[in-house]
Amino acid sequence: MEVVGFDKEGAGYDRAKEVKEFEDTKAGVKGLVDFGILKLPRFLIHPPESLPSSPTSSNNTTSTLQVPVIDFAGYDDDDDESCCRRLKIVREIREASEKWGFFQMVNHGVPVSVMDEMLRVIREFHEQSKEVKKEWYSRDPKVRVRYFCNGDLLVAKVANWRDTIMFHFQEGPLGPEAYPLVCREAVIQYMEHMFKLREILSQLLSEALGLKRDYLKNRECMKGETVVCHYYPPCPEPDLTLGATKHSDPSCLTILLQDTMGGLQVFHENQWVHIKPMPGALVANIGDFMQLISNDKLKSVEHRVLVGRVGPRVSAACHVYPNTSYKYGPIEEFISNENPPKYRETNIGEYLAHYRSKGLDGSKALHYFRL
16 A cells, blocks of 8 residues: 555545555555554544534533433333333433433343453454455445445545444345355344344334333334444644544434443533443443434434544444334324424435435434425
8 A cells, every 4th residue: 555645645635545455455444544544634634623622612521410221120020110210210311311412321131241252352363464354445335334434434524443344234134145255143143132122122212202011012113224334543743633523323322332431422512521431331322223213203313433542442333213204294193283294204224325425524414305
């Protein structure tokens, strides 16, 4: 890979050329680390106002606020005491989803050993040689298992410091041969637990919205998953870039597994709040599509990921999407003369097409669909 062009400055700078040279390597940002770069390529350098060190970007962080932690123990037992527990869990989910758009879950039923193995194989995949990984490299959204660097690399004004392998389950399960061998068993086992947890959260969110327990399931609002497994290598200039630009997720719900490195922040009360990793916990956040169908009752909140000089950071984000064949608008129970629909009907295909076309540019895709 020719790196000389990465540090060119001035009016003659050709971003498209630099990005193409980088894309052609199919090595991702991990390839830059392996090459031994000490300075970031220009296409990875973010404007000062979007970085944590900027005094003018509303990027001040606080240690006094904490994302809600919800204990799921006893959510499904039938005795009177557990019924009270379930009502408490539903209330906590509703409050967290309305005020924060985020919460951490403990005692959620996914074994720690399964989560640890998932993180291990994600790291192992990304730390393979470039020659092995590039066989999986693709930007075609129809490819159900693909490795890439920055899903919006070709459209975004600035790129993020992360590589990804994605597994797409919205059209149904994948055959064993579809997975890279290095992570096949771990991903299959992890996703079995994600499918179960999706059903649990579908019920609890229905109740949190004041609907019947199977409402979201019957409407197929939480039908299928895509899991994106991110790798953020150690960065030589972490103060100049981000692992993920400020954004909200296009899904109905995201279930995130993160390692102990930290770096995830949520924007709350006009400040960035760290989501501190907790042993055995999973993070859940409301996505744009859930805000749309709930007519703004639940909030899809912007978040970002910082990178560090020491690392790497590894995570797996399971995005839960509605049925790809259906159109959805605000649920009729949330519409009245006093509270008319705030969004037009759309399907997840149209939503994702708009989301991808704009890239992670710091603005919410949801605004495009507002009436």
